[in-house]
Amino acid sequence: MQRIKAPKLGNLWVHLSDDSKERIFEHLRTVIEQFRNLRAAKGTGVANIDGGPIFDPRLPGHSNWGPFSCIEDFHNALVDHQDIASITDENYGDLRELAAFYRKPWPHLVFTHGDLSSLNILCAEDKVVGIIDWETAGWLPPYWEYVTAWNASPQNAFWQAEVDRFLQPWPDAQRNDTVRRESNKPIPQTLEIREKREAKTWAGVLG
Template sequence: MASVLRRKAADRGKSLLDMILKERKFARSIVVLVFKATRLRLSRTSHKPGSVVLISAKICIKSNSFTRLVEAEAMVYVSRSTSIPVPRVYSAFEYKQRVYIVMERIHGQPLSVDWVQRSSTSKAKILEQLRLVADEMRKIEVPEDAGVSDICGGPIYDPRLPGRSHWGPFPSISAFHRQLRNGIVPDDIRDPESIPQDLRELFLFHQQLWGKPVFTHGDLSSLNILAKGDEVVGILDWETAAWMPCYWEYTAARDANPQNLFWREEVDKFLTPNPQAWEAEAIRKKYFGDL
């Protein structure tokens, strides 16, 4: 019986999920079955299945060992608070200690695919839209008691964080900065005169009055921005979304992975340049480890 269901799920995954979503009855076991069957089918071809499985022209499912329910919460929150194009979330649940997010499949191409081939006019149009996206995120209302946390007040997730991917939550930006320095404060250093000049600059940067954190996507990479022609149609991967220091969006976007190095030169064109923050991050990495 199980094998029959598995075969039917692979063959009829689209119709099953379309029916479930249409009726708003999310049979979790069926969603999981369709996800696993589709991944199995893809693994038997030349395609290496990733964390997102495309089920139909309108639906996809995201699930990996790092997927959390708060990512779905972030997408819903952004869609309700802004006009930023994010996937519509149909369902999100935990099943046998693994999270599944059933969401809209947005048709578009990552900017990473053809950015270098685009004309300067095309790039300018897209960068202007990304400036508006960043502006809208900055205008999202921050909870009165917000510290550095995910949008639900839990630990932040960032695969660049040293040692572990989940940190906090922290009651304040100062507490977050202190943790980034392994808990070290200037008073801990017996001989203040021995502190290197660049480390002094890091302490001064961290000790500024930061005010409230701001809503931050945390990974505005060209890999996570979909465009159709010259229109930005989707901002993806909200797993790192959190309440963060105001500079974090900039330094995170500029800290490009090897597949995305060209994007570093574009970040200053849609996010407010912050060379002081970029330099401070370089100093922090030098003394306290890479993100």
């Protein structure tokens, strides 16, 4: 193993020409394509690279999540298992859209770095020579790289305008992930639905 000595892209950014930036992004797209060609072992769900819990301090409540047997279970955990698909209140239209997004038929998990901030990309001579901070890496839905890169760091706000230049754009994913991150409190209607279901369950048990 060799220690790479190279500056972070974020620290170089203001000194780079437009041509240099494009060459770096072209190389970065190639690197990410290599990520996408990796395949998880059979039976692997949403998990870290070893099949264990995902680490991501940006997720609500705690840093370690899962592992999950499928994308559906991962999405359910992201909304604290609230039944947002049953919401009918028009005041929660954004959550109904989030539920529809989560219900999409997701084809497969992809290998994901999970924190492609400009401060985690090392560059030299207009090439990517290293990527650091792999603790958030794992097997995740195909949109996850985009939303995590877009929200990588508040100190890296300029990066949001550049993410589409090296990752497949997922504007609907970003919009819905914003809704998810801003909806941490229990939703009254989902609590009511859960209480009714639990009451029916107990009625059946005691019946």
